Amino acid sequence: MLLVLITFTFIIPLAAQTHVKVYKLSAYGIRPNTGKNITPLLGKVLEEIKSKTTDQEAVVIQFQKGKYDFHAAGALKREYYISNHDQVNPKTVGIEIDKFKNITLDGNGAELMFYGRMLPLALIESSNVKIKNLSIDFEKPQITQIKVVENDPVAGTIIFETAPWVTYKIKDSTFYNLGEDWEMNPTSGIAFENGTKHIIYDSGDIRVGTKGVSELSPGRLKAHHWKNKKLIPGTVIAMRSWNRPNPGIFVHKGKDIRFENVKVHYAEGMGLLAQLTENIYMDGFGVCLRGKNDPRYFTTQADATHFSGCKGTIVSKNGLYEGMMDDAINIHGTYLKMIKRLDDRTVVGRYMEGQSYGFDWGNLKDTVQFIQSKTMDLWDTKNTIAAITPIKSNPGDPIKEFKIEFTNVLDKEIDPSKTDVGIENLSWTPTVVFTGNTIRNNRARGALFSTPKPTLVADNLFDHTSGSAIVLCGDSNGWYETGSCRDVTIRNNTFINALTSMYQFTNAVISIYPEIPDLKNQKKYFHSGIKIENNKFDTFDQPILYAKSVDGIVFKNNNITTNTAYPAFHSNKKRVLFERVIAADLSNNKVNGKVTDLLAK
Structure with missing residues (x-):
C-alpha cells in the first residue's frame, strides 16, 4: 500500500498552484499542417513565456491537433552529455524546456515530425513538468527498412526492395541511406517475419549485404555478397548502424516529470533517456508503431526507455513498447x-x-x-x-x-x-513500478532493473521479446552499470515465446545475471529478496529462470505451458538453473497443468 501511495502522490497537480496561465500556440502563429518549419518560432515563444512566468505560477501551453514540422534550421545548438548515447556535440534541439517550473505541454493529439538528425525534446533542470497527448516521429529514419524479394543462398545473392519512404544512393557499389543533413551505410540488421512483425527465430543481429550492391530498377536492388538462408522472400529487415546520437526525449536534472499519452515512433537513440532526475511518472507512454497498419516494423535505434542515476520513484504503467532495437526499460546507476x-x-x-x-x-x-x-x-x-x-x-x-x-x-x-x-x-537509486505494459517484437531483452530500492513488475505482457524478458544485472567490469537488487517482485505477468535469439545475459526467460568475472572466489551474494509468483509462461523452449549469486529467491505458483511454435535451441536445457544461489523456494509450479519439481533433472 505504501508503494502505491508513493507512485500517485509525488507530483503536485497544477490545480494546486496559485495561478494558471494558458497559452495557445495558435495565437503566436504556430498552427498545424502548414508544412512550415516551426522550430525557431516555437523556441522564441517558449523563451517569451518563461520570461513572463514566476515560480508561483503554472503554465499550460497548448498545441492544436495536427502535424507540426521541425527542421534543423533555426534550432538551438546545445552541448549535452547524455548517458548511454554517443557523446557527440553539439546537439540540434527541436524543443527545449529549460529551467521551467510548473509547466504542462498539451499536444491535444499533435504529431511532431522531425527532419534530419535532431534531439526532439529536451527537459533540462525543470520541475513539475507534464507532457501529454502528443507523438514524436521522424520523416526519414536512419534505420533502412527493406523486404527480401529473392534469395539464392547457393550463389550468395539477395534481391531486395526498399520501403517507399527510403531515399538512397549507391556509391562505389555501397548502399547509403539518405536524409536531410545525413547519410548512413547500414552494417547490421534485424529480420522480421512478414505480417506478424516477430523477429525471425534464431537470427539475432545479422550481417547485411550493403557492399557489392547494384540497382536493378528504382527501389529494387541486388546484393551480390549476401548469404543467409533464413531470409526467405517476404522477410522484412531493419538495416541499421550502431550509432545513437540522440534520444527522442532527454530529461536532465529534473524533478517530478510526467508523461501521459506520449508516443515516440522513432529516434536514432533511445525513446526516452532520463538522468539525474527525481520522480518520473509515465502513463500510456509508448515507443511504438502507428497502429497495426503501420508499414514500419521498427521504432527506436536503442532502448525504448532508459534511466541512469535517477532517484525517487519511476513509474511506467499502461505503456506499449515494440519494435525497438534494445530493451523496453533499463534502470541503473553508474559505477x-x-x-x-x-x-x-x-x-x-x-x-x-x-x-x-x-x-x-x-x-x-x-x-x-x-x-x-x-x-x-x-x-x-x-x-x-x-x-x-x-x-x-x-x-x-x-x-x-x-x-x-x-x-x-x-x-x-x-x-x-x-x-x-x-x-x-546509493543516494541516486529509485523505487520502480512497472505495471500493465506490453513489450513485444523487440531486439535484445524486455526489461532490465538494477536498483536496491523496491521494484514491482506486475501485470505486464512480454510477447516475443527476442532475448530474455526480464534481466536483473549489475556490472562493474564492462558496462559499469550498478547495482545489486534487494527487493524485487515479479508477479502476474504473461510471457509468450521469449528468448527466440541469443544476446548478452540471456540464459533464460527471466535471467538474473550479474557480471562476475571471479565467481569462484566470491564470498557474498550480489542480489537478494527476489519474488517471482503467479506468472504465466507460454514457451517453446526449456529455460525459464536462471540466477547467479542470489541470497533469497522465491519462484512459486507459476504456470508453464509448452508449445511447438519454434524448435528448442537454447544451450541451457534446464527449466531452472542456479549458480551460487541460497535460500531458494520453488514450490507449486505447474508445467502443462501438473505440479512439477523444476530442479529435477
Whole structure:
C-alpha cells in the first residue's frame, strides 16, 4: 500500500498552484499542417513565456491537433552529455524546456515530425513538468527498412526492395541511406517475419549485404555478397548502424516529470533517456508503431526507455513498447572505477564506459558504497561524500574523472593498488513500478532493473521479446552499470515465446545475471529478496529462470505451458538453473497443468 501511495502522490497537480496561465500556440502563429518549419518560432515563444512566468505560477501551453514540422534550421545548438548515447556535440534541439517550473505541454493529439538528425525534446533542470497527448516521429529514419524479394543462398545473392519512404544512393557499389543533413551505410540488421512483425527465430543481429550492391530498377536492388538462408522472400529487415546520437526525449536534472499519452515512433537513440532526475511518472507512454497498419516494423535505434542515476520513484504503467532495437526499460546507476587512493579519505574515480561520461555523478552528503569488481563483493561499510570536484585538463573538456573526499576513513583494503574497486552512489537509486505494459517484437531483452530500492513488475505482457524478458544485472567490469537488487517482485505477468535469439545475459526467460568475472572466489551474494509468483509462461523452449549469486529467491505458483511454435535451441536445457544461489523456494509450479519439481533433472 505504501508503494502505491508513493507512485500517485509525488507530483503536485497544477490545480494546486496559485495561478494558471494558458497559452495557445495558435495565437503566436504556430498552427498545424502548414508544412512550415516551426522550430525557431516555437523556441522564441517558449523563451517569451518563461520570461513572463514566476515560480508561483503554472503554465499550460497548448498545441492544436495536427502535424507540426521541425527542421534543423533555426534550432538551438546545445552541448549535452547524455548517458548511454554517443557523446557527440553539439546537439540540434527541436524543443527545449529549460529551467521551467510548473509547466504542462498539451499536444491535444499533435504529431511532431522531425527532419534530419535532431534531439526532439529536451527537459533540462525543470520541475513539475507534464507532457501529454502528443507523438514524436521522424520523416526519414536512419534505420533502412527493406523486404527480401529473392534469395539464392547457393550463389550468395539477395534481391531486395526498399520501403517507399527510403531515399538512397549507391556509391562505389555501397548502399547509403539518405536524409536531410545525413547519410548512413547500414552494417547490421534485424529480420522480421512478414505480417506478424516477430523477429525471425534464431537470427539475432545479422550481417547485411550493403557492399557489392547494384540497382536493378528504382527501389529494387541486388546484393551480390549476401548469404543467409533464413531470409526467405517476404522477410522484412531493419538495416541499421550502431550509432545513437540522440534520444527522442532527454530529461536532465529534473524533478517530478510526467508523461501521459506520449508516443515516440522513432529516434536514432533511445525513446526516452532520463538522468539525474527525481520522480518520473509515465502513463500510456509508448515507443511504438502507428497502429497495426503501420508499414514500419521498427521504432527506436536503442532502448525504448532508459534511466541512469535517477532517484525517487519511476513509474511506467499502461505503456506499449515494440519494435525497438534494445530493451523496453533499463534502470541503473553508474559505477566509477577508483583510479587512485590519494589518502585515507580521498580518491580519484573515473567514468569507464565510452557512452557514459560528461555529467555529474554525486553531490555533497550522498551515500556511497564500494565493490570489488572481480567478485562483485560489496564492502559492508558505507560512506558519504564530503567534497567532489571534476578533474579536467581544460575547462571545456567533458567530465570523466572526479576527486572525491569522503566523510569517514576508508577501509585499508579499498585501494585500487590491491584490487579493482567500483564506487556506487546509493543516494541516486529509485523505487520502480512497472505495471500493465506490453513489450513485444523487440531486439535484445524486455526489461532490465538494477536498483536496491523496491521494484514491482506486475501485470505486464512480454510477447516475443527476442532475448530474455526480464534481466536483473549489475556490472562493474564492462558496462559499469550498478547495482545489486534487494527487493524485487515479479508477479502476474504473461510471457509468450521469449528468448527466440541469443544476446548478452540471456540464459533464460527471466535471467538474473550479474557480471562476475571471479565467481569462484566470491564470498557474498550480489542480489537478494527476489519474488517471482503467479506468472504465466507460454514457451517453446526449456529455460525459464536462471540466477547467479542470489541470497533469497522465491519462484512459486507459476504456470508453464509448452508449445511447438519454434524448435528448442537454447544451450541451457534446464527449466531452472542456479549458480551460487541460497535460500531458494520453488514450490507449486505447474508445467502443462501438473505440479512439477523444476530442479529435477
